[in-house]
Amino acid sequence: MSTIERAEVFVTSPGRNFVTLKITTSDGVTGLGDATLNGRELSVVAYLNEHIIPMLIGRDPQNIEDTWQYLYRGAYWRRGPVTMAAIAAVDVALWDIKGKITGQPVYQLLGGASRTGALAYGHASGSDIPSLFTSIQNHLDQGFKAIRIQTAVPGLGQVYGVASDQAPGQRYDYEPAKRSAVPVEEEWDTTAYLNHLPSVFAAVREKFGYELPLLHDGHHRMTPNQAAILGKSLEPYKLFWLEDCTPGENQEALRRVRSQTTTPLAIGEVFNTVFDYQTLITEQLIDYVRSAVTHTGGISALKKIMDFAAIYQIKSGFHGPTDISPVGMAAALHLDIAIHNFGIQEYMKHSADTLEVFETSYTFENGLLHPGTNPGLGVEYNEELAASFEYTPAYLPVNRLKLDGTIHDW
Numbered sequence: 001m002s003t004i005e006r007a008e009v010f011v012t013s014p015g016r017n018f019v020t021l022k023i024t025t026s027d028g029v030t031g032l033g034d035a036t037l038n039g040r041e042l043s044v045v046a047y048l049n050e051h052i053i054p055m056l057i058g059r060d061p062q063n064i065e066d067t068w069q070y071l072y073r074g075a076y077w078r079r080g081p082v083t084m085a086a087i088a089a090v091d092v093a094l095w096d097i098k099g100k101i102t103g104q105p106v107y108q109l110l111g112g113a114s115r116t117g118a119l120a121y122g123h124a125s126g127s128d129i130p131s132l133f134t135s136i137q138n139h140l141d142q143g144f145k146a147i148r149i150q151t152a153v154p155g156l157g158q159v160y161g162v163a164s165d166q167a168p169g170q171r172y173d174y175e176p177a178k179r180s181a182v183p184v185e186e187e188w189d190t191t192a193y194l195n196h197l198p199s200v201f202a203a204v205r206e207k208f209g210y211e212l213p214l215l216h217d218g219h220h221r222m223t224p225n226q227a228a229i230l231g232k233s234l235e236p237y238k239l240f241w242l243e244d245c246t247p248g249e250n251q252e253a254l255r256r257v258r259s260q261t262t263t264p265l266a267i268g269e270v271f272n273t274v275f276d277y278q279t280l281i282t283e284q285l286i287d288y289v290r291s292a293v294t295h296t297g298g299i300s301a302l303k304k305i306m307d308f309a310a311i312y313q314i315k316s317g318f319h320g321p322t323d324i325s326p327v328g329m330a331a332a333l334h335l336d337i338a339i340h341n342f343g344i345q346e347y348m349k350h351s352a353d354t355l356e357v358f359e360t361s362y363t364f365e366n367g368l369l370h371p372g373t374n375p376g377l378g379v380e381y382n383e384e385l386a387a388s389f390e391y392t393p394a395y396l397p398v399n400r401l402k403l404d405g406t407i408h409d410w
């Protein structure tokens with residue numbers, strides 16, 4: 001029997017920080033998992049090195065479900081982003097290994113292809129309407145068939161999710177959030193935002209028409225009532241979804257929003273188990289599951305969440321920003337292709353340096369992503385190059401109210 005012989009954790013920073021788990025079997029087969037938790041990277045490194053890796057050595061790499069249950073139930077301390085990112089990395093690495101052992105891309109092991117590609121959405125943003133239009137046009141020129149819209153708010157400074165204005169053809173990334181020993185602080189005013197956003201969508205619809213799927217991320221900043229007001233005011237502009245309108249901890253909050261608006265709702269990038277979705281799914285309070293494979297215990301766990309969601313006609317819209325490594329992105333794509341209730345996949349292209357460290361085989365063509373047909377996940381990690389990009393702490397920003405500096409949800 002082949003066993004897990006070695007597991008190593010690598011940290012690299014080709015433009016932003018990534019944590020990668022590499023598992024090697026006694027037969028010399030290797031598998032990769034993404035363990036990146038933005039702004040809290042080293043906590044997952046410690047969890048893996050100190051508590052998980054010693055337990056993995058000698059186990060059968062083929063028994064993915066048993067290893068998952070062993071790590072989840074065995075720890076006693078269940079759930080939480082650090083634990084679930086660490087378990088996810090092991091799970092994804094074992095799926096990669098199983099794919100290589102069987103000579104199949106992972107999506108074949110998940111039931112095969114349900115579609116020819118995964119509809120992707122890109123991030124357009126702008127400091128004003130003309131620069132937003134330029135950014136939307138850039139995305140259309142790159143082939144995107146669905147676009148997320150974020151804009152500055154008059155009277156406020158830098159708003160998270162709004163990149164500096166984009167030159168044609170140029171790739172952009174609004175993260176890492178200005179590397180520094182402490183997080184940068186941004187200012188916020190929900191009233192100004194609620195007053196401004198509908199006019200942005202009106203302008204975009206007038207210019208680009210009603211066919212283009214448009215998305216928006218509220219980044220957990222609203223109360224249920226404010227979210228209901230926003231959802232209603234955006235109804236004329238037919239959004240594909242309104243994401244994270246209220247803070248994620250309180251599932252019941254979405255009852256109020258849901259009962260007041262037909263704007264489709266998505267939530268879950270900060271969730272880490274099926275229990276974060278229990279009320280949302282059984283009461284059909286959302287339309288899309290926003291989890292990342294990387295933060296939800298891996299392919300095995302997210303597949304189960306999606307099967308549960310399928311019973312309630314809820315679809316996937318997996319998290320895919322650039323702080324999910326190409327390994328995590330590939331894992332999401334295999335799931336996207338396999339599950340029946342796929343909805344859309346977030347996609348921000350990684351930097352050239354990142355894509356040199358992680359050699360990927362996924363493709364983006366005609367608005368659709370495909371994981372490729374290489375055995376396993378289809379991602380190679382260049383350890384030597386990775387080592388040349390040293391880890392630098394980088395934090396997500398903190399949000400304070402413009403009026404009086406109170407710390408605000410975001």
Ligand code: GCO
Pocket residue numbers: 038217219269320321322323346396
């Ligand atoms: C999104 C997100 C990201 C997250 C980031 C956190 O919808 O893509 O909101 O920008 O904030 O990934 O690490």
Ligand code: MG
Pocket residue numbers: 217219243244269
């Ligand atoms: Mg988001």
